[in-house]
Amino acid sequence: MATDLNILSSNINEAFSGKVVSLEERLGELTLVVNARDMLPVLLRLRDDADLRFEELIDVCGMDYSAYGSESCEDGKYLPDAPREGSRFAAVYHLLSITHNIRLRVRVFAVDDEMPILDSVTAIWPVANWFEREAFDLYGIIFVGHPDLRRILTDYGFVGNPFRKDFPLSGTVEMRYDAVQRRVIYEPVSIEPREITPRSVREENYGRS
Amino acid sequence: MAEIKNYTMNFGPQHPAAHGVLRLVLELDGEVIERADPHIGLLHRATEKLAEHKTFLQAVPYMDRLDYVSMMLNEHAYVMAVEKLAGIDVPIRAQYIRVMFDEITRVLNHLLWLGASALDIGAMSPMFYTFRDREELLDAYEAVSGARMHAAYYRPGGVYRDLPDSMPQYQASKIHNAAAVKKMNENRQGSLLDYMEDFTNRFPKCVDEYETLLTDNRIWKQRTVGIGVVSPERAMALGFTGPMLRGSGVVWDLRKKQPYEVYDRIDFDIPVGVEGDCYDRYLVRVEEMRQSNRIIKQCIDWLRKNPGPVMSDNLKYAPPGRESMKQNMEELIHHFKLFSEGFHVPAGEVYSAVEHAKGEFGIYMVSDGANKPYRMKIRAAGFAHLSSLDEMVRGHMLADLVAIIGTQDIVFGEIDR
Numbered sequence: 202m203a204t205d206l207n208i209l210s211s212n213i214n215e216a217f218s219g220k221v222v223s224l225e226e227r228l229g230e231l232t233l234v235v236n237a238r239d240m241l242p243v244l245l246r247l248r249d250d251a252d253l254r255f256e257e258l259i260d261v262c263g264m265d266y267s268a269y270g271s272e273s274c275e276d277g278k279y280l281p282d283a284p285r286e287g288s289r290f291a292a293v294y295h296l297l298s299i300t301h302n303i304r305l306r307v308r309v310f311a312v313d314d315e316m317p318i319l320d321s322v323t324a325i326w327p328v329a330n331w332f333e334r335e336a337f338d339l340y341g342i343i344f345v346g347h348p349d350l351r352r353i354l355t356d357y358g359f360v361g362n363p364f365r366k367d368f369p370l371s372g373t374v375e376m377r378y379d380a381v382q383r384r385v386i387y388e389p390v391s392i393e394p395r396e397i398t399p400r401s402v403r404e405e406n407y408g409r410s
Numbered sequence: 411m412a413e414i415k416n417y418t419m420n421f422g423p424q425h426p427a428a429h430g431v432l433r434l435v436l437e438l439d440g441e442v443i444e445r446a447d448p449h450i451g452l453l454h455r456a457t458e459k460l461a462e463h464k465t466f467l468q469a470v471p472y473m474d475r476l477d478y479v480s481m482m483l484n485e486h487a488y489v490m491a492v493e494k495l496a497g498i499d500v501p502i503r504a505q506y507i508r509v510m511f512d513e514i515t516r517v518l519n520h521l522l523w524l525g526a527s528a529l530d531i532g533a534m535s536p537m538f539y540t541f542r543d544r545e546e547l548l549d550a551y552e553a554v555s556g557a558r559m560h561a562a563y564y565r566p567g568g569v570y571r572d573l574p575d576s577m578p579q580y581q582a583s584k585i586h587n588a589a590a591v592k593k594m595n596e597n598r599q600g601s602l603l604d605y606m607e608d609f610t611n612r613f614p615k616c617v618d619e620y621e622t623l624l625t626d627n628r629i630w631k632q633r634t635v636g637i638g639v640v641s642p643e644r645a646m647a648l649g650f651t652g653p654m655l656r657g658s659g660v661v662w663d664l665r666k667k668q669p670y671e672v673y674d675r676i677d678f679d680i681p682v683g684v685e686g687d688c689y690d691r692y693l694v695r696v697e698e699m700r701q702s703n704r705i706i707k708q709c710i711d712w713l714r715k716n717p718g719p720v721m722s723d724n725l726k727y728a729p730p731g732r733e734s735m736k737q738n739m740e741e742l743i744h745h746f747k748l749f750s751e752g753f754h755v756p757a758g759e760v761y762s763a764v765e766h767a768k769g770e771f772g773i774y775m776v777s778d779g780a781n782k783p784y785r786m787k788i789r790a791a792g793f794a795h796l797s798s799l800d801e802m803v804r805g806h807m808l809a810d811l812v813a814i815i816g817t818q819d820i821v822f823g824e825i826d827r
Contacts, residue, residue: 228494228760256646259763262774262787270757270778295761295774295789299646299660302667306761328649331797354451354826363456370463398465402780403754 205303206231212252213305217243232306240309241320247296247305248325255296255305258326262293263336264308268366270402290317290342311342321347339364369394416444423452427530427812430822432796434811441807446800453826461786465752466492466566469783474560476788477824480519480767481551482511484824485564490670491762491773492566496755498727503718504568505671510606510709511554511563512764513702517613518547519767519819520695520702524620527692527816531633536623543616546609553577553602566753567722573602573713603710610707617699624692634688638802638814641686648801649794652769653698654818657683657691664765678705688817695819727753752781768792768819790824 210224210231220243222234235243247255267289288310296305311317321344322329333344334353341362344350352359361368371394379386417438422428431452437445457476461469473488474481486508493500500508525540548558553574555561563570577598582591597608624630640650645658655662663680665673681697683690722728729748730741747753757779763772769791776785795818802818803811 227758230759230761232759257651258649259651259770260761260772260774260787260789262785264776264785269784293774293787295772299662304761306759326649327647327801328794328797331793352451354454356451364459370459396463398468398750398752398781400463400780400782401751401754402778 205301209253209301209303209305212250216246216250216253230304230306232308234308234310237309237312237319240307241322241325244294244307244322245325247307253298254300255298257297257299258322258328258332259295259297259304260293261322261329261332261336262295263340263342263364264291264293265289265340265364265366266291288312288317289314290340292319292336292342294322317342318345319343320345323347338362341365421811423449427815429526429815429820431826432815432820432822434799436808436811438808441809443803443806443808443811446803446811448796448799450796450822451826453822455827457827458786458788461783463782465781466755466783467748467752469786470565471560471562474562475823476790476827477519477766477768477771477792477821478559479522479821480515481559481561482508482515482563483519483764483766483771485562486512487762487764487766487771487773489564489566490764491760491775492755494762495758495760495775495777496566496727496753498567498722498724500568500671500722501719502672503572503713503716504720506709506712506716507569507573507720508564509671509673509676510706510713511551513705513709514547514550514606516702516767517699517706518544520699521547523695523767523816523819524624524692527813527819528624528630530812530816531630533624533627533630536620539616539619539623543613549577550602550606550609553605565721565728567724567728568720570721572720575601577602577605603714606706607710610703610710613703614700617696617703621696625696631689633810633813634692634817636685637688637806637810638817639685639687640798640802644801645686648798650769650798651791651794652766653691653694654769654791654795656681657694658686659683664763664770668763670762670764676705676708688813691817754779754781755783763789766791768821768824769795771824788824788827790827792818792820792825796820796825 206226210226213224213233214221220235220239222236225232247253290311292309294307296307309319311319319342321333323333331353333347334351336342337344337350338352338354339362355363361373371390371392373390374387375390376385376387419436419438421434421436423431423433433449433452435447435449436443457472461472470485470488473484476484521540521544525537528536551561552558555563555570579598580586580591580594582588597605640658642658642660645655645660659682661680661682666680678701681694683694725744730744735741735745755777757777759776761772761774763770771791772789774787774789775783778784799814802814
């Protein structure tokens with residue numbers, strides 16, 4: 202497997218010279234980072250090049266890096282840490298080559314934190330349709346060129362992007378049946394946010410002696 | 411001439427053939443489906459977000475509730491992700507136990523699928539047969555973990571405890587007298603391994619019974635042959651995995667191609683379809699049950715001969731034994747830290763996938779070095795399969811829609827997460 206990864210990484214470096222922001226192997230997995238403006242040609246070539254041939258898109262995962270490495274206090278909010286470098290939102294693509302029996306992870310950061318925009322890969326892999334709708338729903342990442350970018354997992358008429366790190370775990374609204382109005386109504390949440398086990402980050406090599 | 415308009419119909423969310431809470435908006439031309447728009451998310455519980463607020467150990471039971479008909483397979487992907495990220499070694503006996511229960515779970519899943527999808531198409535009897543046999547496997551679940559379904563049996567570092575030496579017995583009651591109870595307890599006299607061995611000896615006959623009911627059944631073939639055909643190229647583009655991909659003739663199984671745990675030491679075959687229709691996927695799944703039975707047999711043989719630990723001895727990740735905890739200060743501290751603060755996993759990211767009964771079930775875990783995951787993404791096979799529903803049902807009749815939903819083996823726990 203390790204030699205396969207070496208061959209793959211040299212193939213990638215060869216195919217995309219100048220477009221590779223970083224290419225790193227860790228824990229037996231290869232991660233490629235490319236810029237948002239290069240993503241479509243790179244991903245298309247990853248699918249079609251005979252040496253790469255990633256026929257299957259396994260997963261698209263939205264990411265919000267805004268709280269990376271920070272701790273939390275008892276109400277579940279993240280404590281502000283040192284300001285982070287780099288973009289806040291990213292999409293992580295997991296590719297699988299059935300021909301070569303190898304996996305690759307591609308990470309693309311969205312440049313603008315306020316309005317994260319990436320290109321849609323639905324034209325390359327049709328399966329991306331729902332995965333991108335999910336990332337749009339949960340993180341508010343906009344995929345340009347998507348044929349039908351709607352919410353998918355949250356309620357009809359939902360407001361906000363629930364998986365962003367600044368969205369509370371308990372949400373913002375709760376619903377109940379109102380006997381007077383004889384319909385289901387939405388109200389602001391009544392429960393207090395709490396975190397039983399706070400999130401804590403230890404120094405490097407903690408527990409590894 | 412009268413003007414003919416397309417008819418828009420709402421299917422579900424509460425419909426027996428919707429396998430849970432699927433809502434479909436269908437555009438029909440007479441009885442032919444022109445477009446299907448699945449509305450999902452009615453069972454969305456934000457498992458991934460909840461896991462970001464739980465320690466690594468606390469998130470294990472959430473995994474059972476994802477695909478709630480193949481519980482331990484979900485756990486497996488999760489614990490493998492944690493183990494890979496933290497570099498925990500799993501004892502070999504625990505790996506065999508995991509493989510055995512993975513295959514028990516696969517049989518459980520396929521039995522439910524077989525009964526339910528045959529019921530959707532109108533065959534009542536297979537359901538009774540499959541549930542008769544499912545019950546015995548759920549008893550194995552209960553014996554080993556204490557829970558019939560939501561086991562939480564796999565833990566980072568191994569499994570919760572070793573296989574029990576005795577099986578729970580039925581007690582005489584108003585309904586069952588002593589003689590009847592004695593008969594029911596006949597296969598429960600020995601250990602769990604004896605019980606499972608008895609099951610694996612009988613099970614191939616049971617699969618023959620299901621096949622007698624369906625494989626050459628004229629109605630079953632009329633409803634499944636040539637329905638929902640997917641070409642191999644299209645199956646890959648649509649992100650199919652597992653039996654859906656193999657039904658289209660692509661030879662792909664993670665247990666063979668990217669073996670995890672001890673699958674590389676076990677002898678089994680991968681069934682592959684030819685036509686890529688519902689009938690081929692049915693045949694693939696039935697054969698998978700026979701192969702799972704073979705794997706379980708081999709695991710039983712190995713487990714009988716090789717006793718040993720079932721949990722890692724790395725106390726930073728795995729809890730100490732109860733006795734040593736009550737005698738040694740060091741163990742007590744470890745126990746306290748593990749179950750209060752939880753263990754810390756080094757920063758990094760990992761994707762671990764298992765060959766789930768439904769396809770590839772993967773966990774993408776990002777840790778920033780804290781006691782909780784920074785991000786955990788669940789890659790559910792059913793999500794990709796259901797997203798292709800529109801393409802698969804176009805041009806089919808409304809009744810075939812039910813056959814296609816059945817063949818996709820949809821479970822909403824994992825799709826909506």
